[in-house]
Amino acid sequence: MAEKLVSKSFFVRDATGLVRELSWFDTFLCAFGILNVGLGLVQAFAYAPFVFPGGNIPIAFIIAIPGAFFLGLLNALFTAAMPRSGGDYVWVSRSISPIFGFAVNFFFTFSVIAAAAVNIWYFDSIFLAPMLYSFGLQGAASWITANPSSTLVLAIPALGLLAWMFSRGLQAVKKVLVVLFVLSIVGTLSWLGIMLFSSSGSFIAGFNAAMGANAYQNLIAAAKTAGFAPDPAAGGANTFNTIVYAFQMYSGFQMIGYFAGEIKKVQRSAMQAIMAALGIGAAIFISGAFLVVRYFGKDFVSAVAYFNNTAPASSHLPLGNYLSSMVIFMTGNPLLRALISLGFVATTLWILLPQVLIVTRNLFAWSFDRLIPEWFARVNDRTHSPVNATLVTAGLIFIMLIITLTTSFWSYLVNLAGIGALVTIIVSIAAIIFPYRRKDIFEKAPSLVKAKLLGLPVLTWSGIFTMITQLIVVAICFTVPAIGGAVTWTSLLSSLSVFILAFPLYGIIYAINKNRGLDPKLAYVELPPE
Amino acid sequence: MSGFHLFFATDIHGSETCFRKFLNAGLAYKAEVIIMGGDMTGKMLVPLVAQAGGKFSFEWLGAAYTLEEADLPKYEKQMRMSGCYPYRTTAEEKAELETDPVKLKRLFANEMCKTVAQWLDLAEERLAKTGTECYITPGNDDVLEIDEAFKSSRYVKNPEGQLMVVKGEYEMIASGYSNRTPWNSPREMDEDVLLVHIQGMSQRLANPHKAIFNFHCPPFDSGLDTAPKIDKTFKPVTGITGVEMTAVGSKSVAQAIKECQPLLGLHGHVHESRAAIKIGKTLCINPGSEYSEGILRGCLIWLDKGKVRDYMLTCG
Numbered sequence: 001m002a003e004k005l006v007s008k009s010f011f012v013r014d015a016t017g018l019v020r021e022l023s024w025f026d027t028f029l030c031a032f033g034i035l036n037v038g039l040g041l042v043q044a045f046a047y048a049p050f051v052f053p054g055g056n057i058p059i060a061f062i063i064a065i066p067g068a069f070f071l072g073l074l075n076a077l078f079t080a081a082m083p084r085s086g087g088d089y090v091w092v093s094r095s096i097s098p099i100f101g102f103a104v105n106f107f108f109t110f111s112v113i114a115a116a117a118v119n120i121w122y123f124d125s126i127f128l129a130p131m132l133y134s135f136g137l138q139g140a141a142s143w144i145t146a147n148p149s150s151t152l153v154l155a156i157p158a159l160g161l162l163a164w165m166f167s168r169g170l171q172a173v174k175k176v177l178v179v180l181f182v183l184s185i186v187g188t189l190s191w192l193g194i195m196l197f198s199s200s201g202s203f204i205a206g207f208n209a210a211m212g213a214n215a216y217q218n219l220i221a222a223a224k225t226a227g228f229a230p231d232p233a234a235g236g237a238n239t240f241n242t243i244v245y246a247f248q249m250y251s252g253f254q255m256i257g258y259f260a261g262e263i264k265k266v267q268r269s270a271m272q273a274i275m276a277a278l279g280i281g282a283a284i285f286i287s288g289a290f291l292v293v294r295y296f297g298k299d300f301v302s303a304v305a306y307f308n309n310t311a312p313a314s315s316h317l318p319l320g321n322y323l324s325s326m327v328i329f330m331t332g333n334p335l336l337r338a339l340i341s342l343g344f345v346a347t348t349l350w351i352l353l354p355q356v357l358i359v360t361r362n363l364f365a366w367s368f369d370r371l372i373p374e375w376f377a378r379v380n381d382r383t384h385s386p387v388n389a390t391l392v393t394a395g396l397i398f399i400m401l402i403i404t405l406t407t408s409f410w411s412y413l414v415n416l417a418g419i420g421a422l423v424t425i426i427v428s429i430a431a432i433i434f435p436y437r438r439k440d441i442f443e444k445a446p447s448l449v450k451a452k453l454l455g456l457p458v459l460t461w462s463g464i465f466t467m468i469t470q471l472i473v474v475a476i477c478f479t480v481p482a483i484g485g486a487v488t489w490t491s492l493l494s495s496l497s498v499f500i501l502a503f504p505l506y507g508i509i510y511a512i513n514k515n516r517g518l519d520p521k522l523a524y525v526e527l528p529p530e
Numbered sequence: 531m532s533g534f535h536l537f538f539a540t541d542i543h544g545s546e547t548c549f550r551k552f553l554n555a556g557l558a559y560k561a562e563v564i565i566m567g568g569d570m571t572g573k574m575l576v577p578l579v580a581q582a583g584g585k586f587s588f589e590w591l592g593a594a595y596t597l598e599e600a601d602l603p604k605y606e607k608q609m610r611m612s613g614c615y616p617y618r619t620t621a622e623e624k625a626e627l628e629t630d631p632v633k634l635k636r637l638f639a640n641e642m643c644k645t646v647a648q649w650l651d652l653a654e655e656r657l658a659k660t661g662t663e664c665y666i667t668p669g670n671d672d673v674l675e676i677d678e679a680f681k682s683s684r685y686v687k688n689p690e691g692q693l694m695v696v697k698g699e700y701e702m703i704a705s706g707y708s709n710r711t712p713w714n715s716p717r718e719m720d721e722d723v724l725l726v727h728i729q730g731m732s733q734r735l736a737n738p739h740k741a742i743f744n745f746h747c748p749p750f751d752s753g754l755d756t757a758p759k760i761d762k763t764f765k766p767v768t769g770i771t772g773v774e775m776t777a778v779g780s781k782s783v784a785q786a787i788k789e790c791q792p793l794l795g796l797h798g799h800v801h802e803s804r805a806a807i808k809i810g811k812t813l814c815i816n817p818g819s820e821y822s823e824g825i826l827r828g829c830l831i832w833l834d835k836g837k838v839r840d841y842m843l844t845c846g
Binding site for chain 1: 535543547550551554555558559569573574575576577588589590591592593594608611612614627634635638670671708711713714715751752753769799804805806807808820822823824825826830832839840841842843844845846
């Protein structure tokens with residue numbers, strides 16, 4: 001084994017933990033697992049054509065690539081500098097301060113819980129009905145579409161099932177994930193395949209056959225009559241603004257770089273993995289977005305999005321105003337319908353499981369750091385699964401779902417994308433100052449990390465460009481009321497409250513821990529290396 | 531304050547930065563006992579190859595250097611601080627080392643023994659006057675040859691295979707041996723042999739419930755032992771869920787902890803599995819390792835009246 005790792009520049013002996021670099025195929029597999037093309041396209045086309053009317057979504061996906069590239073570069077370089085650290089929580093803690101690290105992680109965890117709640121809502125209200133319809137259960141599909149409260153009713157057994165699955169251990173979860181992945185890929189490829197190999201005319205014919213003569217044209221006209229009137233002069237600006245949604249679709253690709261070995265050379269794999277994920281993701285999303293526009297027609301998807309965001313019932317679409325609901329018009333083949341609709345359901349669950357995993361892992365990490373009681377990190381003696389953390393996570397998701405469905409809380413949040421961008425700005429500041437604040441770690445980093453451009457470390461440049469990109473996102477999110485409501489002091493403070501709340505919370509926990517025994521500040525005391 | 535503070539760190543893999551931080555931890559954390567849990571020796575050796583005109587060529591952190599001899603100490607220090615062994619050599623010897631694994635192995639052992647001896651001297655120089663108790667167990671990655679250096683140390687204690695009493699109050703049994711790994715490292719045992727080794731120590735405990743189990747290898751499937759799964763070519767196994775992780779700890783260690791229910795389990799071995807968990811009544815800790823970044827991950831534990839009054843994972 002040692003021979004395989006020997007380089008001309010150093011010798012390595014047999015020792016535990018030394019592993020080889022990931023291949024391109026391995027990277028591709030990891031990247032592919034993170035992408036959720038079907039769901040991503042459905043989400044983007046459900047909102048972007050309404051929020052930014054006339055904007056060109058495929059072009060927006062292209063414009064967003066440089067911004068995503070710098071965020072990826074930042075993640076890859078931080079990972080190469082601190083491969084065992086495990087993400088922005090530690091990066092921010094070390095570059096700025098532990099309290100900011102906690103605040104960033106606290107907000108991130110909240111975002112994941114909120115996103116999981118939205119996924120359950122999507123699962124119940126958007127994807128389940130088309131699947132039941134495709135399986136011949138039209139009555140059940142109609143009941144779900146007609147009763148928004150069905151989401152809460154269905155969420156209880158869904159979350160219960162989720163908690164039970166996690167209580168069986170990670171191996172059980174993994175098996176379910178593999179099945180969901182296969183169903184998701186088959187469904188997504190079938191969906192994209194129909195769009196690729198069929199004409200727009202065939203969709204229009206299928207739609208009109210099911211909904212009545214000229215129904216396709218009438219729907220577009222109805223939207224215009226109802227007030228949907230994109231300003232042709234604003235098309236360019238709206239295309240640019242749509243990058244907010246493109247960033248949301250791209251997000252996640254950078255996370256696969258967290259795995260890296262201990263030999264500096266191997267840490268190149270972090271860069272390769274992240275950039276491959278971005279490249280693959282961008283190519284698939286751009287192609288998919290072009291296909292959607294070509295197949296359904298830009299005016300049609302805009303009209304459907306308009307009704308979705310203004311008066312959903314006015315479209316008279318039987319299964320809701322989402323691209324996934326169009327499957328019944330795309331093909332008459334019952335098997336294809338079933339595969340596609342089942343694929344969308346699987347995709348939603350495929351995302352939900354890792355989200356639960358992320359929250360439970362963060363609860364674990366906080367428990368290890370004594371930020372929350374160690375009760376959260378207890379594992380079941382038999383299955384070695386984190387039962388307490390899983391139950392808490394399921395409970396938090398359910399509470400967030402109730403809040404989402406019964407209050408106007410989300411309108412106060414302005415848009416999590418905007419606040420998420422604000423938090424990413426903190427991470428970018430950490431990247432900008434890291435080479436200067438933590439010279440001890442920076443000097444030991446591989447040359448890849450220490451490389452300079454115009455006198456500044458590339459890590460600093462990546463932080464600067466990421467900050468600029470995220471500032472643009474913040475500006476868009478906070479100046480376009482359609483994204484999350486009007487920006488007022490109340491809404492702004494509500495949005496920032498989750499992030500701000502972390503600071504007093506940290507202070508209270510600090511005081512409790514100090515009172516109990518060891519002074520928490522010792523956890524990050526910089527030991528002298530001499 | 532009653533009781534005392536114990537500081538535990540592990541897996542520094544030759545990083546002199548981390549070792550010096552470890553020695554300073556007693557003062558910084560007000561710890562009266564400091565314990566290193568194993569794997570103190572490095573994994574890499576950097577050849578500095580003599581060139582014509584008294585210069586030396588080498589590669590370091592991805593960059594190539596050709597420098598005068600006088601400029602070498604700065605880089606040699608950097609290498610030692612990062613966990614590598616700098617070795618001045620000739621092109622002929624380097625070529626020989628590339629093709630002769632036995633010679634390479636011997637060279638590694640020499641460099642490791644030399645460094646460990648220097649470190650133990652440094653420990654005595656720094657700690658003898660403070661009265662801090664210092665225990666260092668070699669881990670599965672440490673060659674057997676370094677044990678000689680411990681035998682000649684008057685200050686640092688190597689508790690491998692022994693029962694020692696910490697601060698005159700807490701019995702501690704220790705072992706740096708692990709169950710079998712794919713790397714065939716120097717201190718490995720089959721599970722059944724390891725169990726006998728552990729039981730040989732645990733049966734001598736007067737009060738197991740108040741004991742410290744200082745075992746380099748964490749208990750199997752405990753959350754302290756989650757590492758990337760690797761294939762036969764030592765490549766991480768990936769799939770649609772990313773890099774696959776698996777439990778790599780010792781079933782013998784798990785059995786011993788479940789049976790004896792000691793006060794504390796101190797572990798390492800799996801760098802990426804930083805965690806603190808309870809197995810029955812036993813608090814088991816793996817502080818993880820970030821030696822390659824010069825960060826000393828550890829755990830500060832407050833022991834008082836036979837109990838763990840408080841603990842905290844540290845990052846110094």
